[in-house]
Amino acid sequence: MTPPGLVPYLLIGALLFGIGVAGVLSQRNALMILMSVEIILNAALLTLIAFWRFVAPANYDAQVFAIIIVTIGAVEMAAGLGLVLLVFRQRGSSNVDETSELKD
Amino acid sequence: MNEFIAWALVAALGGIAVWAAAGMLVTMSMYRAGLALMTSFIALAGLFVLLDADLLAAIQVMMNVGGMMVMMLFMVMFMLDPGGEMMWDMKRKMHLPGPGAFSMSMPPPLPPDAQAPAPRPAAPAPAAHSWTCPMHPEIRRDGPGQCPLCGMDLVPAEADAPPVTAPATVAVYTCPMHPEIRRDQPGPCPLCGMDLVPAATDTAATGTVYTCPMHPEIRRDGPGPCPLCGMDLVPAEAAAPPATAPATGTVYTCPMHPEIRRDGPGQCPLCGMDLVPVEVEAAPETPPATGTIYTCPMHPEIRRDGLGQCPLCGMDLVPAEADVPPASGKDTGAHSTHAMAKPTGRTAVAYTGHAAATGHTGLTPRQNYVMMVDMAMSTAQLPWALVLGAASALALGLLVWITPWPLATIAPPGDATSAVGELLLSRYMIGFEGAAFLILAGIVGAVIFGLPVARPSAPPSVAPPPAQAVPIPATAGAGAVYTCPMHPEIRRDGPGQCPLCGMDLVPAEAAPAPATARTTATVYTCPMHPEIRRDDPGQCPICGMDLVPEEATPPAAVVADPPNHGGHL
Numbered sequence: 001m002t003p004p005g006l007v008p009y010l011l012i013g014a015l016l017f018g019i020g021v022a023g024v025l026s027q028r029n030a031l032m033i034l035m036s037v038e039i040i041l042n043a044a045l046l047t048l049i050a051f052w053r054f055v056a057p058a059n060y061d062a063q064v065f066a067i068i069i070v071t072i073g074a075v076e077m078a079a080g081l082g083l084v085l086l087v088f089r090q091r092g093s094s095n096v097d098e099t100s101e102l103k104d
Numbered sequence: 105m106n107e108f109i110a111w112a113l114v115a116a117l118g119g120i121a122v123w124a125a126a127g128m129l130v131t132m133s134m135y136r137a138g139l140a141l142m143t144s145f146i147a148l149a150g151l152f153v154l155l156d157a158d159l160l161a162a163i164q165v166m167m168n169v170g171g172m173m174v175m176m177l178f179m180v181m182f183m184l185d186p187g188g189e190m191m192w193d194m195k196r197k198m199h200l201p202g203p204g205a206f207s208m209s210m211p212p213p214l215p216p217d218a219q220a221p222a223p224r225p226a227a228p229a230p231a232a233h234s235w236t237c238p239m240h241p242e243i244r245r246d247g248p249g250q251c252p253l254c255g256m257d258l259v260p261a262e263a264d265a266p267p268v269t270a271p272a273t274v275a276v277y278t279c280p281m282h283p284e285i286r287r288d289q290p291g292p293c294p295l296c297g298m299d300l301v302p303a304a305t306d307t308a309a310t311g312t313v314y315t316c317p318m319h320p321e322i323r324r325d326g327p328g329p330c331p332l333c334g335m336d337l338v339p340a341e342a343a344a345p346p347a348t349a350p351a352t353g354t355v356y357t358c359p360m361h362p363e364i365r366r367d368g369p370g371q372c373p374l375c376g377m378d379l380v381p382v383e384v385e386a387a388p389e390t391p392p393a394t395g396t397i398y399t400c401p402m403h404p405e406i407r408r409d410g411l412g413q414c415p416l417c418g419m420d421l422v423p424a425e426a427d428v429p430p431a432s433g434k435d436t437g438a439h440s441t442h443a444m445a446k447p448t449g450r451t452a453v454a455y456t457g458h459a460a461a462t463g464h465t466g467l468t469p470r471q472n473y474v475m476m477v478d479m480a481m482s483t484a485q486l487p488w489a490l491v492l493g494a495a496s497a498l499a500l501g502l503l504v505w506i507t508p509w510p511l512a513t514i515a516p517p518g519d520a521t522s523a524v525g526e527l528l529l530s531r532y533m534i535g536f537e538g539a540a541f542l543i544l545a546g547i548v549g550a551v552i553f554g555l556p557v558a559r560p561s562a563p564p565s566v567a568p569p570p571a572q573a574v575p576i577p578a579t580a581g582a583g584a585v586y587t588c589p590m591h592p593e594i595r596r597d598g599p600g601q602c603p604l605c606g607m608d609l610v611p612a613e614a615a616p617a618p619a620t621a622r623t624t625a626t627v628y629t630c631p632m633h634p635e636i637r638r639d640d641p642g643q644c645p646i647c648g649m650d651l652v653p654e655e656a657t658p659p660a661a662v663v664a665d666p667p668n669h670g671g672h673l
Contacts, residue, residue: 014504017500019122020125023129025489032134046148063524070164077172
């Protein structure tokens with residue numbers, strides 16, 4: 001039996017990406033949308049690392065890039081959380097349908 | 105590493121990652137959604153370890169999982185129902201199937217007579233009180249009809265079925281949690297899955313009868329929780345049969361919940377208000393023949409003539425289907441009929457046409473869907489989102505599958521963690537620090553914006569409100585004054601929109617009352633929004649600041665427009 005190669009990781013990444021897309025499109029709460037975006041980011045991360053491992057393992061720049069992606073994800077989560085809290089304080093709800101107008 | 109172990113690890117970690125991510129979307133609690141996402145992140149970190157990216161796995165756990173913990177902290181602070189207890193309770197009352205953690209599941213409509221147990225020979229048309237509900241043996245009627253509890257069609261009662269009147273001659277098995285479940289043989293409870301236990305003989309028929317304040321048709325020999333709503337049973341008064349509906353006369357109802365109807369005074373079981381007597385017409389429960397009836401997907405007994413929200417759970421009412429109404433009045437008690445269906449589980453008994461048409465819970469598939477979507481915090485576009493998500497996953501999978509990637513056969517040379525660390529420190533540290541700074545900025549911003557609006561320290565007497573738009577007394581008689589139809593205290597020199605509700609301002613009538621009243625009494629205004637003027641202290645409806653008394657706003661102050669509108673956060 002050969003060890004698991006590139007394909008299983010890519011399939012897992014594709015599944016996670018699809019779940020994230022479905023979540024972004026279906027959820028009505030801003031926090032849930034943020035979390036779905038995190039799933040998409042992680043799917044991209046897994047794909048990137050799988051490609052690094054099985055295509056160009058000698059070049060570690062991919063891992064550094066992946067770490068930057070993780071950091072970006074944390075930034076997105078923190079900034080998004082700040083925005084959601086602000087909207088929640090102003091409107092009493094974090095449902096995105098109720099924030100369709102920027103104006104009060 | 106052994107190849108088999110490697111495959112098992114990849115399958116397990118990948119499965120956990122995907123399962124938890126999918127569970128995040130279907131759970132009814134945002135808190136549990138955060139936990140599911142953390143689980144997915146950790147499983148992904150395990151995959152990273154398998155891919156020789158140890159440092160990334162550590163960072164994944166530290167940053168993403170840590171970030172999710174912060175997010176869940178805010179969820180607990182701000183969410184109405186962070187743990188999903190309310191939703192879970194509703195689910196429990198509805199007896200919806202599905203595991204507790206990821207609770208969104210569409211109850212499948214059961215086919216008629218699909219899994220009926222041993223064929224029930226048609227009883228030879230017994231005389232009185234010979235029709236009963238397969239799920240609620242205590243319901244007994246003279247003729248066929250529908251169960252007032254679950255809407256199932258009544259079936260002819262068997263000779264040994266009545267649990268109250270005749271002690272069973274054969275072994276009867278019941279559920280410790282759902283005494284109304286009575287079976288001839290052991291097995292799992294169709295409601296909760298617990299093993300049925302031999303029922304005690306019903307020898308206490310002459311003792312105190314306990315009933316539910318909400319569901320008088322529930323009658324038990326001893327205290328316990330109501331199988332329908334979970335309320336504690338109370339001793340029934342004189343053990344009167346509940347089915348004596350006051351067709352006419354005085355019934356007591358709640359001013360807020362007209363569906364609550366009782367024979368005597370008391371308190372509303374929903375809001376605690378005192379019931380008030382009303383003269384009831386002949387058939388209060390008879391649904392109107394014409395017009396659309398709106399009902400709650402969760403509480404079918406809530407029926408309104410128009411759109412609105414359920415007074416029990418707040419969900420939007422939906423048009424009721426023709427077959428949903430609670431048992432058409434003929435056998436309803438003096439209260440609202442609780443039409444929530446008791447599920448029959450996988451081991452359904454005698455599930456007949458009506459129940460099959462209305463699904464597993466007595467609701468139509470449409471109502472089930474609306475309820476499911478609402479409880480899972482999704483929009484009504486969930487099917488399309490799922491289709492698009494599946495399509496994107498399929499496309500991505502096909503793309504990476506069919507592309508002939510030039511795979512390398514070598515393993516990462518050297519110590520990957522050290523190499524990545526050196527790269528980070530030597531080449532990418534600036535970018536990494538920048539990202540870390542953005543994280544800090546985001547968190548600090550979240551905390552600052554999450555805090556209550558800071559009150560300015562300037563005393564009101566020292567800092568009179570800037571008043572470029574306070575021309576109420578001064579200019580009321582000069583030019584046209586525009587005001588909001590909804591907020592008369594909003595007054596502007598020109599047209600515009602109300603800062604409170606956004607409505608267009610309209611010209612105010614001449615000599616409005618508020619302008620004259622404010623000249624003599626103490627007027628409270630907002631230091632930041634001088635157009636807010638109240639007769640009493642309070643808070644500014646715009647910014648929430650405390651209103652301060654305004655000492656006879658001199659007309660000069662109106663003209664003197666301060667250069668800056670400082671102090672506004």
